[in-house]
Amino acid sequence: MTASAGSPPARVAVVTGASGGIGAAVAQRLAADGMAVVVAFAGRRERADEVVDAITAAGGTAVAQQADVADETAVAALFDRTEELYGGVDVVVHAAGIMLLSPLAELDLADLDRMHRTNVRGTVVVDQQAVRRLRTGGALINFSTSVTSLALPTYGAYVATKGAVDALTMVLAKELRGRDVTVNAVAPGPTATPLFLDGKDQETIDRLAAAPPLERLGQPEDIATAVAFLAGPGRWVNGQVLLVNGGVAR
Template identity: 65%
Template structure:
């Protein structure tokens, strides 16, 4: 175990997109970061280097967020390397699109396993192991309000994330641990961009008053606030979408 006085964060989905940008942003605040990845070891190692360049220390750990033994081992690795855990950012998730009437129910089951069960599993370990004064930050989606056709499975799972986050915040009374959900709007990551024609991307980007897509750093700044000075924000779903209307 490393002697450590820094705060320690676990970031699931930390090898790509918003999770990766968040890991680097926490590094800038001198967090020690556990970059959690599903399959892309090379990307995770790149994310580790970005955290280190920003000013923090980091390791990469592979885990299946829907598997309780895998997640328990992840938390063990974080505690062994850095001595404890203060912040958990749960950014891992999947999104596959289909009209509800045409949705393969196996795809629905996959969404429920990764996005809902994964949140339960990660939050369960976080609730058991976070040091007092910590923060749990789950990722929801503005699609719970924007209600775009084709997103029923994904949006349904993110509605569950909102409920989990609020209830867990109340269950942790007396621990000085905040629990919030961040609900991004359309953000320029591969999760959003892949498979969409440019015309559709341009149309969605023009919708908010700021007339652009969100960038991963927009969300990373919000997470850093919730992980640090934003101690009076608790049990909330924060819609970070540039003003897109429901």
């Protein structure tokens, strides 16, 4: 719901990668939970505006803000604007990321550099601002992947970047001792997003959908529910990488 006139919203969330897929679902879920949401995006202004429109049409509060997550100046400006608009930051969900798949023997190192810039440097840059600015009772939620455990072929370079996210998440949880701020990561399994479905034939999609005991692909809303738990009532979960994959075996 929207905040009453003249008063700040109860809680404020910044969601990166929020112009589509899981990030958009997270932004809409947190807004439905009563948070004001800053929909951060890299280059898809129209899609970010669509997410904002969906939130406001449902009675929520949201604004779009462009930021390259690997650019420390742009990310600082993202947090500055959030504080100017809403008075502070309570939840940061870093959902921005890219995935480029290849067997290691055939890997284009330029693809590795692209993933490292967004997935590793971007996480460091966003998390640095988050830990400097999150208010008491806040939550930082990074995005990892279940493939770090599943060890699927062609995912090597990608999971290398996400392994860095896992390690950083656990370190930050300890560095924030005494702040009453939780730091966790969610690790989705196969989820029906454009990022996941791109380039996969139907046979591959069907095989991956059959892997979980629940026998379906995850939906963005499934991941958003886990994020909402960590951002809200899940205060005793801290320094964890939460596998959100329908029970896919390691």
